[in-house]
Amino acid sequence: MPNDRLVGSLEITERSFGKQKTEGIHTMPSLNPEIAIIGAGPGGLLAARVLQLGEIAVTVYDADASLESRDQGGTLDLHADSGQIAIGDAQLSEEFFALARPEGQAHRLLDTKGAVVAEQIPSPGESAAPEVDRAQLRRLLAESLDRGTIRWGHQLVALDRGNIAFADGSSTTADLVIGADGAWSRVRAALTDAVPRYTGVTFVEALFTDVSQRHAEIVALVGDGHMWANGDGKTFVLQRNSGDVIRGYISMRAELDWLARAGLGAPDGRGGVLDPNGTTGTDTGRVRKELHQRFSEFAPELLRIIDDSEGNLPNRPIFALPTPTAWEHQPGITLLGDAAHVMSPFGGNGVNLALLDGAELAREIVGAIRKETSLDDAVSAYEQRMIARGASAGEAANNAIAEHYAPGGPDLDSIPDFDEEAERWRENAAQYRATQE
Numbered sequence: 001m002p003n004d005r006l007v008g009s010l011e012i013t014e015r016s017f018g019k020q021k022t023e024g025i026h027t028m029p030s031l032n033p034e035i036a037i038i039g040a041g042p043g044g045l046l047a048a049r050v051l052q053l054g055e056i057a058v059t060v061y062d063a064d065a066s067l068e069s070r071d072q073g074g075t076l077d078l079h080a081d082s083g084q085i086a087i088g089d090a091q092l093s094e095e096f097f098a099l100a101r102p103e104g105q106a107h108r109l110l111d112t113k114g115a116v117v118a119e120q121i122p123s124p125g126e127s128a129a130p131e132v133d134r135a136q137l138r139r140l141l142a143e144s145l146d147r148g149t150i151r152w153g154h155q156l157v158a159l160d161r162g163n164i165a166f167a168d169g170s171s172t173t174a175d176l177v178i179g180a181d182g183a184w185s186r187v188r189a190a191l192t193d194a195v196p197r198y199t200g201v202t203f204v205e206a207l208f209t210d211v212s213q214r215h216a217e218i219v220a221l222v223g224d225g226h227m228w229a230n231g232d233g234k235t236f237v238l239q240r241n242s243g244d245v246i247r248g249y250i251s252m253r254a255e256l257d258w259l260a261r262a263g264l265g266a267p268d269g270r271g272g273v274l275d276p277n278g279t280t281g282t283d284t285g286r287v288r289k290e291l292h293q294r295f296s297e298f299a300p301e302l303l304r305i306i307d308d309s310e311g312n313l314p315n316r317p318i319f320a321l322p323t324p325t326a327w328e329h330q331p332g333i334t335l336l337g338d339a340a341h342v343m344s345p346f347g348g349n350g351v352n353l354a355l356l357d358g359a360e361l362a363r364e365i366v367g368a369i370r371k372e373t374s375l376d377d378a379v380s381a382y383e384q385r386m387i388a389r390g391a392s393a394g395e396a397a398n399n400a401i402a403e404h405y406a407p408g409g410p411d412l413d414s415i416p417d418f419d420e421e422a423e424r425w426r427e428n429a430a431q432y433r434a435t436q437e
Helices: 041-051 083-089 093-099 134-143 216-222 284-294 300-308 350-369 375-404 418-436
Strands: 035-036 057-062 075-077 107-110 116-120 131-133 154-161 161-165 171-173 176-179 197-208 226-230 234-241 245-253 315-320 333-335
Touching: 035 041, 035 093, 035 245, 041 057, 041 083, 041 350, 075 134, 075 234, 083 350, 083 418, 093 131, 131 134, 131 234, 154 197, 171 216, 176 284, 197 300, 197 375, 216 226, 216 234, 216 245, 216 284, 234 300, 245 300, 333 375, 350 375
Parallel strands: 035 057, 035 176, 107 226, 176 333
Antiparallel strands: 075 131, 107 116, 154 161, 161 171, 197 245, 197 315, 226 234, 234 245
């Protein structure tokens, strides 16, 4: 889930690349431009891969110390009409499907008593939206790049027209800076004042490892794919991951500072709490007690999700950008993925759109360089499509999370049918590919 990491510390000296600042700046060169991608998430890495397939040099900068330096989170589904198209453009479909779990497309819906009220099981051979662990996808993309492409440990602190400064004191320049740096994008601040807003819903992470041996009851609840147990503005969500792991969320409509209101510390403004020393504090036992009170109407077998979860139950409030979030095109800078259109996770479009954004932007860049046409015009054309697509998906996702956690609980008739969604993704994919021919 998104988090606010030092967002206020970025020095942006080029707010909107004001007209007085762009005077005399030539159009981005179409031959051998210096391209810098800020952020080594799936979208940024996918863009770099497609650029390198097109024999275009690119460097990716990321604040993480290494590929393995932090937990990448749970599982995600790649849709046939977006994420899978991008993976195809990256020529990694065979490698992706070797990792993907088609059985993870199963969905099971429970009520507060633990009774199954609906179940959707994918047909044999169904591949419209197979699951893959986030860490596996990121590693696949990272390892597909030329050695040395990714510069780990490079946290952006200042951006001034193509001059980029990092926290370690190093700097570089680029003709095109691509912001792929997530929900709290520091590159976005050069284009727009828009920032993500709290949706009113928070997800508390749950984790279960070695589940076959240690968590038989949780395995029975989840099955092969996803489990949802819905109440009044509250939902348990669990998902099968690879490696005998189940991950998920104890999710609910809540105030952003609900932990602080429960007496667990001072609010940090991002959904967490601070201890008396001003550092992030956690009291997992008291968090469990508070969650028990909030989910008291759920059956004991469901409350095991709170009791048996491993780790410290981190709070992940859900933030989303306004829809649409648009900006006046500025030479030498653009965005993709969550940096451009972070939305609620309902619909599963976040990573899928990030991958498709990366593929489309890279295709536009490669085309402009090969044809020796304006790179700036190519980026502008990409932005128009990407902003409109992100706004449409974002509005639907943000409305869906509000409806799901509304008082009284979700309307079961509004829950999408997987078979219908799968057919829609396949049809959309065929139409999209037809336009590319």
